[in-house]
Amino acid sequence: GQNIDQPTEMTATEGAIVQINCTYQTSGFNGLFWYQQHAGEAPTFLSYNVLDGLEEKGRFSSFLSRSKGYSYLLLKELQMKDSASYLCAVSPSNDYKLSFGAGTTVTVRA
Amino acid sequence: DAGVTQSPTHLIKTRGQHVTLRCSPISGHKSVSWYQQVLGQGPQFIFQYYEKEERGRGNFPDRFSARQFPNYSSELNVNALLLGDSALYLCASSLAPPGLAGEQYFGPGTRLTVT
Numbered sequence A: 001g002q003n004i005d006q007p008t009e010m011t012a013t014e015g016a017i018v019q020i021n022c023t024y025q026t027s028g029f030n031g032l033f034w035y036q037q038h039a040g041e042a043p044t045f046l047s048y049n050v051l052d053g054l055e056e057k058g059r060f061s062s063f064l065s066r067s068k069g070y071s072y073l074l075l076k077e078l079q080m081k082d083s084a085s086y087l088c089a090v091s092p093s094n095d096y097k098l099s100f101g102a103g104t105t106v107t108v109r110a
Numbered sequence B: 001d002a003g004v005t006q007s008p009t010h011l012i013k014t015r016g017q018h019v020t021l022r023c024s025p026i027s028g029h030k031s032v033s034w035y036q037q038v039l040g041q042g043p044q045f046i047f048q049y050y051e052k053e054e055r056g057r058g059n060f061p062d063r064f065s066a067r068q069f070p071n072y073s074s075e076l077n078v079n080a081l082l083l084g085d086s087a088l089y090l091c092a093s094s095l096a097p098p099g100l101a102g103e104q105y106f107g108p109g110t111r112l113t114v115t
Helices: none
Strands: A003-005 A009-013 A018-025 A032-037 A044-049 A053-057 A060-065 A070-075 A084-090 A104-109 B005-007 B010-013 B019-024 B031-037 B044-050 B053-057 B064-068 B074-078 B087-094 B110-114
Touching (some): A003 A084, A018 A032, A018 A084, A032 A060, A032 A070, A044 A053, A044 A060, A044 A070, B019 B087, B019 B110, B031 B074, B044 B064, B044 B074
Parallel strands (some): A009 A104
Antiparallel strands (some): A018 A070, A032 A044, A032 A084, A084 A104, B005 B019, B019 B074, B031 B044, B031 B087, B064 B074, B087 B110
C-alpha cells in the first residue's frame, strides 16, 4: 500500500515563508507532485519532482530526497490568496495513478 | 483551449439509486482518471482509462464502474448508492500514457450528495 503523511494545518503571516513537509512510503516511485486546492475547487498542479534536489518556480519551490522518502513545498512571500489546501501526491512506478496525502491547510493571516 | 469538463456540477440522490457522472478530457489527452474526495481528505484513486481500456482500479467496490468512449470522454457509474458515497468526484486527464508520470489536469468535479 501507499502511505503519505503531511501536517494537517499550518498558519503563517502575509509576506512570510512556509514549508510543508511530506513523507512517503510507497511500492515504487515514479515522481512526486504538489497540488494546490482552494475550498470547493479542483486541485491545480504546482510542481513535479522525480530526481533529488530542489525545483524552483517563482514563489514556490519543491524539494525531493528519494532515499529519505521526503519532500517539501516551500511557499515564499506569502499572499492571502495562498490560503488553500496543499496536496502531496506520489506516482508509484509502472502505475499511473496518483496516491494523495490528506492535504495541509495553509491559512495566511494579515 | 478548454480544460477538463465534468457534468453535472452538483447532484443529489437517494440511497439505493444509481448515478452517472461524465467527463471530457483536454483535447489530445487519452488518459482519464477518476478520483473520489471526501471532505477533509485527499483524492482517492478509483479508475484509470487509457485508449478506452481500463488500466488501473483503486480499492472501490464493484458498485463503481466506468468506461471511456472513442472520443476519450468517460463516464463513472455508481450503483446502489450509500450515504458514504457522498463526495466530490474528480476527473483528471493527462497526455502521459500509463507507466509514465505526467501532470494530471483536474476538472472542477461533481459534488454528489446521497440522502
